[in-house]
Amino acid sequence: MRSIAVIGAGITGITTAYALSERGYDVTVIDRQRYAAMETSFANGGQLSASNAEVWNSWSTVLKGIKWMFKADAPLLMNPKPSWHKYSWMAEFLANIPNYKANTIETTRLAIKARDYMFEMANREGIDFKLEKRGILHIYRDKLGYDAAARASELYAQGGLARRAVSPSEIRAIEPTLHGNYYGGFFTESDSTGDIHLFTRGLADACRRHGVTFVNEASVDSVKHSVSAGKPRVDIALTLAASSDEAQPVHETMSFDGVVVCAGVGSRALAAQFGDRVNIYPVKGYSITVMLDDEASQNAAPWVSLLDDQTKIVTSRLGKDRFRIAGTAEFNGENRDIRADRIAPLVNWTRKLFPGVSTARAVPWAGLRPMMPNLMPRVGAGKLPGVFYNTGHGHLGWTLSAATAQMIAEKIATDMPVEKPSAQIFRLAAE
Structure with missing residues (x-):
């Protein structure tokens, strides 16, 4: 053997x-x-999301990154300290912008295949990982973000993924606990969430x-x-x-x-x-796991998984008593420090969009995503x-x-x- x-x-x-x-x-x-x-693989955002298969290699991402560079609570943050590895990686990232469409379509196809394999393994081996097959709802606060998502949806469709546009009233119907005003959204019913660690x-x-x-x-x-x-x-x-x-x-x-x-x-x-x-370059991501210790918090937390396009924050409900909120991308080398100024936006976002959820027990975490320049x-x-x-x-x-x-x-x-x-x-x- x-x-x-x-x-x-x-x-x-x-x-x-x-x-x-x-x-x-x-x-x-x-x-x-x-x-x-x-x-x-300890405490990521929890989303099994073919609807998040869009690769980052685009000029819009680059422009957003430049705008956010000196804002501590920005969704994307880069330490400007010179590093050959970092800047060579970014040069390759830019060189892959022409492959944006093809790579997004291929990633979508892979994600759909992976979903079937994962569910089959879990069923065969009897693994309870708090799977929720309630779909993923992407929400947009303005027309610009919504229109960009509509263009991405065309690529997802070529990869075999169906997702539908939803109005503000449909957003409220899909996830009644969500507060705020939104221009529109997209809902992918076939997506799901679960606890990667379990x-x-x-x-x-x-x-x-x-x-x-x-x-x-x-x-x-x-x-x-x-x-x-x-x-x-x-x-x-x-x-x-x-x-x-x-x-x-x-x-x-x-x-x-x-x-x-x-x-x-x-x-x-x-x-x-x-x-x-x-x-590979290490791109740090952060999460908080909010412990839903009281019935009011449990009722006020969403069961449908969300992605807020403006803040690049995602959520997953991990059973009755845990709510995961994750986001941010930090280019800062192999650094695993949990920064308070990167955790605070996740807590504040939770309080604003789900005011009935107590964040008295919010467990912070940071992990390093291993990212190739072409995503x-x-x-x-x-x-x-x-x-x-x-x-x-x-x-x-x-x-x-x-x-x-x-x-x-x-x-x-x-x-x-x-x-x-x-x-x-x-x-x-x-x-």
């Missing part, structure tokens, strides 16, 4: 491990955290049941590729956490037939060791045999991962077929 290492235990790593395991590979997941989904942890448990090995609290020090007797070999040098306060960290090298890099913002450095350029995930083989990538999903990792995991598993099955037929039968019905 061929052995494959998956580096990273976020949503892309765990879905990849599952997809490889179902095809009969001996899979080992390596992650520096003690548990799965403890970094970018799903990833649940799928990790399923992977263990199916024989996947997990090496947790293990930092990857280096990777080395070689070929022996015509077969690739990947050596991964690890530092394992000490088992007690007195013990010393353990250094170990593990060898595999192949590797899939799913390491989020750490993927760029690992790729460089394999001779590949994966130009498309890197899914495929590297230069060296046995080296593969499923990373760089940006703000759509939750939305796309179930599809890209199947894509990379199929690529590996073609390039490195299992040596012995698998007796496993838990294949996706959607295939």
